[in-house]
Amino acid sequence: MKINVVKIGGAVVEDEAALALFLKAFSAMEGLKILVHGGGRTASNVCGKLGIRTVMSGGRRITDGETLKVVTAVYAGLVNKDIVARLQAEGVNAFGVCGADFGIVKAVRRPVTEEGVDFGFVGDPVMVGNEILTRLVSDGFVPVISPITHDGHGQLLNTNADTVASEIARAMSPDFEVTLTYCFEKEGVLDGDGKMIGSINPIRYSSLKEEGIVSGGMLPKLDNAFSALNAGVHNVRITSASAPEGGTLITLKS
Secondary structure, X not given: OEXXXXXXXXXXXXXXXXXXXXXXXXXXXXXXXXEEEOOHHHHHHXXXXXXXXXXXEOOEEOEOHHHHHHHHHHHXXXXXXXXXXXXXXXXXXXXEEEOOHHHOEEEEEOOOOOOOOOOEOEEEEEEEOHHHHHXXXXXXXXXXXEOEEEOOOOOEEEOOHHHHHHHXXXXXXXXOEEEEEEEEOOOOOEOOOOOEOOEEOHHHHHHHHHOOOOOOOHHHXXXXXXXXXXXXXXXXEEEEOOOOOOOEEEOOOO
């Protein structure tokens, strides 16, 4: 049986026109599906209004106690429920959860790095509740999952949405033919001339990194893509929000 795990980026979530196009395209996708979303820019805007400074390291948000309150409210509340309501309007029987609900994503707090960076309440996933997800999607529901996870001891953690999507795809792969799709604001992974790259394998990825063509936030996205493929995920794509079934195919084949 096939299932689509789709991750939608924060830049699209916060663009009204792009989000509307994506939700129509996602609604039209046939079969079983799960949606994972971000919302970092909205969280940063709310933090700014509350006087909470946004601190990033290597493209990742450092999450202190006050920031955790904001990202939980924004990701698991405002953004999540807005997407659910709009999918319901498209005829999709969606329901919104975060990683803590049903124990869907358990994580551990990220340790201080060798460089001395403390990410605070940031979690790295260690377990996905694939059994509950399987029951829910098999009953015709479409989970909409925000990247707030838990540690099993009552502590919420802020987790990278790309990583959450990858871990969910990996967890579902023993029972499903999984396609993992990362949707963002561009048509796919772009080369040095701004043209979409049709496919990327590990060798090509290495050269793109060395040449500096792929950098920044695209690096963890591609790292998660290859990790998912190595764990048994059938297909991985990086594409635009308006065309979830197009874009750049990530492959292990030479």
